[in-house]
Amino acid sequence: MALPGFRDFYPDDCAFRNAIFAKWRDVAHRYGFVEYDGPPLEPLDLFTKKSGQEIVGQLYNFKDKGDREIALRPEMTPTLARLVTARHKDFKKPLKWFAIPQVFRYERQQKGRLREHYQFNCDIIGEASLEADVELIALLIDTLRAFGLTEKDFVVRLSDRIFWSDFMDAHAIPEDQRYAFIQAIDKSEREPKEVTAQKLGPAAEEVFAVLADPTVRKSERLDTVEAGLRARGLGDYVKRDYTVVRGLAYYTGVVFEAFDRSGEFRAIAGGGRYDTLLKNLGNVDLPALGFGMGDVVLGELLKVKQAGFSEILTLDFYVAIADEQFRPQAGALVQKLRDHGDWADYPLKPMKLGKQLEAATERHATYICIVGEEILQGNVQLKKSDTRQSKLVPVDQIFNHLAPETWPAAENQR
């Protein structure tokens, strides 16, 4: 048994996971992002410096044999901050960096909940303009579109922490009550209105008005972001929604969360601008923004939508051995196919030909080569699985005999 909260990836699961990773990488590359990674273990204080001592209760942390306090990473941003602040002068700004770390949380209370997931992290560092926010949100949208999801399936809710800072300034909310004020807004969708109203105090009615209709207040910043997305044809994927404030204290500007339209799932992704973090953690003053998207919620959504991709494990060729005396020639043929870059397999032990053909079918082999006595003249039987056509071809010209036009018309073969 694996530890509670940890997943095993049997081949089908692993193919599904890897297909998600491949899409993530593909879209990030299209956006000019480059991949980085760091260790899954870091010094404990890297995480407490960002999130406070409270985080320790949720970590896999321990002392190593060198008496160091260490932890499995619960998130990637502190590692990113460490890497960037250490060598920021070596890189042209803006940095557009992504990573796909496995991250870990020990949450004692939530039984059945996973304690690890993989998280696609995309960050832009060193650019203060709102165009960077547009670019990052477009990347988030296109990542989900790459899985076949459309504006009918998901929406990115846009908000702005500065909007709320300004609001709290205007209503003279004292510094020491602001965290609670923001938390009350964050929870407003999940709590009775009276509870939220009490937490918000005199400003409550005005808050409710903004939440009900975000357009009652002007926001040039969100206007700019939305216009940038509309210019790219992505306007229908976003919706202004000031309930989104993001739990973490460090956000400083536009924030956003992606949700499925049906409302069945937790957030698919979330992020925003955190212009002061690199200064606070590493004393390097660089604006930054980023998002994280986990593989678990996304995977559940894709399974429901049956969107995305097939994860069938296939072969190009199955090489069947009609007579064991020709095993060496079969080995040479398998080698030739693999050297050509094809995915090829064959029986490791003597098997009846019928069983071999069954194995070829189970493995979804596109072609089957049967090595029999024709090999003495340098030939093999080549069968095409979809049409069940068959022909004798010289081994040394096998790749010339694959193209559709080299096969006779197939009408009568099925």
Place this chain on the structure above:
Amino acid sequence: MALPGFRDFYPDDCAFRNAIFAKWRDVAHRYGFVEYDGPPLEPLDLFTKKSGQEIVGQLYNFKDKGDREIALRPEMTPTLARLVTARHKDFKKPLKWFAIPQVFRYERQQKGRLREHYQFNCDIIGEASLEADVELIALLIDTLRAFGLTEKDFVVRLSDRIFWSDFMDAHAIPEDQRYAFIQAIDKSEREPKEVTAQKLGPAAEEVFAVLADPTVRKSERLDTVEAGLRARGLGDYVKRDYTVVRGLAYYTGVVFEAFDRSGEFRAIAGGGRYDTLLKNLGNVDLPALGFGMGDVVLGELLKVKQAGFSEILTLDFYVAIADEQFRPQAGALVQKLRDHGDWADYPLKPMKLGKQLEAATERHATYICIVGEEILQGNVQLKKSDTRQSKLVPVDQIFNHLAPETWPAAENQR
């Protein structure tokens, strides 16, 4: 700072690492192997059951908050054994499975030595015939060939634990001395001959004769393996060498290690048959064999040989903005290119055109699109970086204007 012994992967390092992973996956797929994975954390006893309590001294192990004894995996085989024995009835034999886990060892004494690496693990489970040994060793050879390494660069040393079992039987070496006997052979290349001779006792001269010339003794088993590899044209990549015994106690048949021919590096890979392990660990009687190949020694070798691959991070398109008023149109063009699957980037803030063209060059962009006032007629300047040719093309037909034959002759352009 990362923890001692842990690597950060800045983008260049990450690209190099990922290129290694991509080759590993590609070759494994060609051989019909499918990928699996497991958790990096496992119950401690999964590892002590296989390797004994001694291993604890080399592990990252700790108690989690649920009071479980757990450890970061030092190797993948116990996890593989756990997965296979739990569900072996769900899969047709033989299984051909691979994984690319990061594995961890806490070795206190060796300063400067890494405490983690990635390890390409390939295993065949459920097939006792020597053809499986041939297949696995061929995979190892082709993995290294895929990086451009040849028989001049590396050799796979072949040996057989059964040969030594039989030898010890013939010389009546008592059970309790056999481990030390095998260890003495393992160390014979690195110790003075007298020391080895003393450890081996009366059989020493005969052992030395076999080590000096493995052909003095017949071995049908190695003959079969070598013949299978020769049939595939891979005979020059292997050499019989009975000094290879593999440290681990659990091997039961053919064993092998890959080394660079120059002898500069530690073993690149090693493995062999372990037919009794699944029975011992999970009470499922399935023969098995496998190898592991780390990314560190391989990476050092590839850097010396300059073999393998370029890890330059490139772009297909850089979209330059000649006049800020056309930023929305530039955004739409960037979106179009990315939707097409191309890797495209552009400036996030206003920059002089000259600076933008420099950025395009630094990013190795194949094409540059300049969005200026021609966009009002639906056109952009398209520049080809290698020939420095340039032409005005309609945005909605841009992909038709990339082919070489659509450009004027380039002789006078450089």
